[in-house]
Amino acid sequence: MKLTRRQVLVASAAASAYLSSTIGALAATTNSAATLITRPIPSSGERLPVIGLGTNRWVAAGSKTEIHALRATLSTFGQLGGRVIDTAPSYRTSEKAIGQLLAELEIRDAFFLATKVDRSDKQAGIERMRDSLEKLGTPTVDLMQIHSLIGAEQQIESLLEWKEQGLIRYVGITTSNKDQFAEMEMLMNSMPLDFVQLNYSLRDRQAEQRLLPLATDKKIAVMVNRPFAHGHLFKAFADQTLPDWSAEFDCTSWAQFFLKYAVSHPAATCAIPGTTKEEHVRDNMAASHGALPDAALRQKQEQLFASI
Numbered sequence: 001m002k003l004t005r006r007q008v009l010v011a012s013a014a015a016s017a018y019l020s021s022t023i024g025a026l027a028a029t030t031n032s033a034a035t036l037i038t039r040p041i042p043s044s045g046e047r048l049p050v051i052g053l054g055t056n057r058w059v060a061a062g063s064k065t066e067i068h069a070l071r072a073t074l075s076t077f078g079q080l081g082g083r084v085i086d087t088a089p090s091y092r093t094s095e096k097a098i099g100q101l102l103a104e105l106e107i108r109d110a111f112f113l114a115t116k117v118d119r120s121d122k123q124a125g126i127e128r129m130r131d132s133l134e135k136l137g138t139p140t141v142d143l144m145q146i147h148s149l150i151g152a153e154q155q156i157e158s159l160l161e162w163k164e165q166g167l168i169r170y171v172g173i174t175t176s177n178k179d180q181f182a183e184m185e186m187l188m189n190s191m192p193l194d195f196v197q198l199n200y201s202l203r204d205r206q207a208e209q210r211l212l213p214l215a216t217d218k219k220i221a222v223m224v225n226r227p228f229a230h231g232h233l234f235k236a237f238a239d240q241t242l243p244d245w246s247a248e249f250d251c252t253s254w255a256q257f258f259l260k261y262a263v264s265h266p267a268a269t270c271a272i273p274g275t276t277k278e279e280h281v282r283d284n285m286a287a288s289h290g291a292l293p294d295a296a297l298r299q300k301q302e303q304l305f306a307s308i
Contacts, residue, residue: 034081035289036049036050036081036288036289037049037050037263037288037289037290037292038050039221039263039268039269039270040269041170041194041195041221041269042219042220042221043170043194043219043220043221044170044194048083048084048112048269048270049081049082049083049084049270049288050263050268050269050270050271050287050288051082051259051263051270051271051273051284051285051287051288052082052083052084052085052086052112052223052270052271052272052273053073053074053077053082053084053085053086053272053273053275053281054086054225054272054273054274054275055085055086055087055091055094055097055098055274055275055276056087056088056091056092056094056274057091057092057094057274057276058070058087058091058092058093058094058097058098058276059092059093059094059097060093060094060096060097060100061093067097069276069277069278070097070101070276071101071104071105072278073275073276073277073278073280073281074098074101074102074105074107075105075107076278076281076282077275077281077285078105078107078110078111080281080282080285081285081288082111082281082285083110083111083112084111084112084114084223084270084272085098085111085112085113085114086114086115086197086223086225086272087113087114087115087116087136088115088116088118088147089115089116089117089118089128089131089132089135090116090118090147095115095132095135095136096135098113098136099135099136099137099138100137102136102137102138103137108137108138112142112143113136113138113141113142113143114141114142114143114144114145114172114195114223115132115136115141115143115144115145116132116144116145116146116147116174117129117132117144117145117146117147117150117151117155117158117159118146118147118148118150118151119150119151119155120150120151120154121151121154122151122154122155122157122158125151125154125155125158126158129144129158129162133167139167140166140167140168140169141167141168141169142168142169142170143168143169143170143171143172143194143195144159144162144168144170144171144172145171145172145173145174145195145197146159146172146173146174147174148174148175148176148177148180149173149174149175149180149183149184149187152173152187152191156171156191159171160192170194170195170221171192171193171194171195172193172194172195172196172197172221172223173187173188173191173193173195173196173197174196174197174198174223174225175197175198175199176198176199176225176226177199178199178204178206178207181198181206181207181210181211184196184198184211185210185211185214188211188214188215188218188220189214189218193218193220194220194221195220195221195222195223195269196211196215196220196221196222196223197222197223197224197225197272198211198222198223198224198225199224199225199226199229200212200222200224200225200226200227200262200265200268201224201226201227201228201229201233201258201261201262202229202233202258202261202262202301202302202305203229203232203233203236203305204226204229205302208265212265212267212268213267215267216266216267221269222267222268222269223269223270223271223272224262224263224268224270224271224272225271225272227258227259227261227262227263227271227272227273228255228258228273233254233258234254234255236305236308237254237308240254240308242254242257243300243304245297245300248291248293248297249264249290249291249292249293249294249297250289250290250291251287251290252286253283253286255273255280255283255284255287256283256284256286256287257301259271259273259284259287260287260292260293261293261298261301263287263292264292264293264294264298265298
């Protein structure tokens, strides 16, 4: 039987109640953002909250109910101190949805916008990036990434030119496929990158072997995608009770357990869990408060995962 994240949260009613009261207290007494865990971008020193927002399921032409839910999700994310929003032109109509909501809510300057280019041909890539800026409704973007390493050698020149012109602030490359890790390692060694984005989670830890240490050595920021392993972690732990020792790193839900594992790696700058629901944003953002697991607790998390 496959359980959704909602069902897992409902099954953990006590933890959810505690989570709600904790977040409510944070919002009321500190406006939440004041206590956020942040990490620096190595190339600049600019600090980002460790939890961001992935938008691969966002759509611009949904029903009124769907658009209202996205508006609430984005608004709450910002109110809780969230900054990093990651999108891509291939994510349905995500860029357009984000651009419309940012304009409607008048909160563009509150966010660190990251998008991608996914064309092999240089001129096609330039046109793709221009289209992204138009859909996002912004003259500049904070981070432009070469999506899944597509046309990396052709596109890096354009990204660096755009950075020089002030159209983008940081450049990066992405993958969510361990089969591309060798190529990503080569590009990290040959290109002047500010960011890499890669898949890393309690289930998928291959990036620990070479890419994460290399990012530290090369002073490259790491944006973690798929921190829930595409939902597989929720399914794996669906009938498990959150261990008592998770309180040692201020964890009250499985989502926080998984996110805190991902961002507690010393190389990680932020994680971008895909999120379309306000309740999930509140849960996720709670992982950016309190303590993170140290090496000993991370080992206990790994042992727990191995045991199931």
